[in-house]
Amino acid sequence: MADANKGYDGSMPPGKKLKIVFVIGGPGSGKGTQCSKIVNQFGFTHLSAGDLLRQEAKSNTEQGTMIKNLMHEGKLVSSEIIVRLLLKAILASGNDKFLIDGFPRHEENRRAYEKIVNIDPEFVLLIDCSREEMERRILHRNQGRDDDNVDTIRRRFEVFQESTLPVIQHYEKMGKLRRVDGNRQPDMVFEDVKAIFAQMNTQGRNVTIAQTNPFKRWFLHLCCGCFDVQDGRN
Numbered sequence: 133m134a135d136a137n138k139g140y141d142g143s144m145p146p147g148k149k150l151k152i153v154f155v156i157g158g159p160g161s162g163k164g165t166q167c168s169k170i171v172n173q174f175g176f177t178h179l180s181a182g183d184l185l186r187q188e189a190k191s192n193t194e195q196g197t198m199i200k201n202l203m204h205e206g207k208l209v210s211s212e213i214i215v216r217l218l219l220k221a222i223l224a225s226g227n228d229k230f231l232i233d234g235f236p237r238h239e240e241n242r243r244a245y246e247k248i249v250n251i252d253p254e255f256v257l258l259i260d261c262s263r264e265e266m267e268r269r270i271l272h273r274n275q276g277r278d279d280d281n282v283d284t285i286r287r288r289f290e291v292f293q294e295s296t297l298p299v300i301q302h303y304e305k306m307g308k309l310r311r312v313d314g315n316r317q318p319d320m321v322f323e324d325v326k327a328i329f330a331q332m333n334t335q336g337r338n339v340t341i342a343q344t345n346p347f348k349r350w351f352l353h354l355c356c357g358c359f360d361v362q363d364g365r366n
């Protein structure tokens with residue numbers, strides 16, 4: 133029988149069914165905090181779009197400097213860059229369950245993901261939190277982040293309001309949105325989060341990376357440099 137993942141770099145076990153959950157919410161809503169609890173309890177791999185970009189920003193390249201500047205201004209980085217980083221991390225992981233934290237931030241992110249990765253999320257977890265509470269948390273977060281200052285926070289709130297709202301509405305229409313009240317203590321928020329993950333269909337979706345079409349795989353090869361471009365049916 134054909135090996136569903138034949139032709140890949142070996143990091144992905146054969147026939148694995150990938151489960152993707154997007155975790156979205158305003159800056160400081162508690163996405164990272166809830167993601168680490170989900171990882172501990174449900175065995176997901178946590179991919180933070182912001183962390184991947186911060187890592188990339190450290191590289192001494194033109195792209196790294198561009199990312200660093202955009203983040204400092206509270207602006208969004210090009211979708212192609214972030215989708216490529218996410219995909220690279222998915223392929224390198226070997227796990228089959230991923231929390232993608234801080235993504236999609238706007239419709240362009242969502243469309244780029246659908247074009248390049250095209251694995252429907254199981255659901256989208258939205259952590260709802262008041263602006264006052266988010267601001268208070270960010271200003272006490274003490275992670276030494278360049279963008280955790282009053283001016284940049286204001287811009288990030290605006291970006292969230294203007295850009296992420298249409299994404300939320302899109303997934304709400306599709307019946308994929310799961311909303312939790314993030315204004316409470318982390319453990320209380322996690323009670324609701326836990327109930328949502330416990331309900332997740334254990335079968336998952338029958339999609340493997342190898343089932344994406346040859347054009348996409350060729351594109352991934354160019355972008356990530358981590359693909360052996362053979363047809364999975366060889």
Ligand SMILES: Nc1ncnc2c1ncn2[C@@H]1O[C@H](COP(=O)(O)OP(=O)(O)O)[C@@H](O)[C@H]1O
Nearest residue numbers: 158159160161162163164165269273316317318
């Ligand atoms: N439910 C909560 N109540 C109080 N503080 C929280 C809560 N969730 C997270 N925090 C704290 O708020 C700050 C922002 O949380 P974080 O998980 O980094 O949010 P995000 O990833 O959405 O920006 C951190 O210092 C974190 O410890």
Ligand SMILES: Nc1ccn([C@H]2C[C@H](O)[C@@H](COP(=O)(O)OP(=O)(O)O)O2)c(=O)n1
Nearest residue numbers: 158159160181182183207208209234235237
């Ligand atoms: N999909 C994404 C995610 C983050 N970014 C950039 C812009 C954001 O202001 C920064 C920080 O994102 P991050 O998710 O780490 O921020 P918060 O956890 O919400 O405080 O990264 C992006 O351009 N595109």
Ligand SMILES: [Mg+2]
Nearest residue numbers: 163164180182
């Ligand atoms: Mg975060």
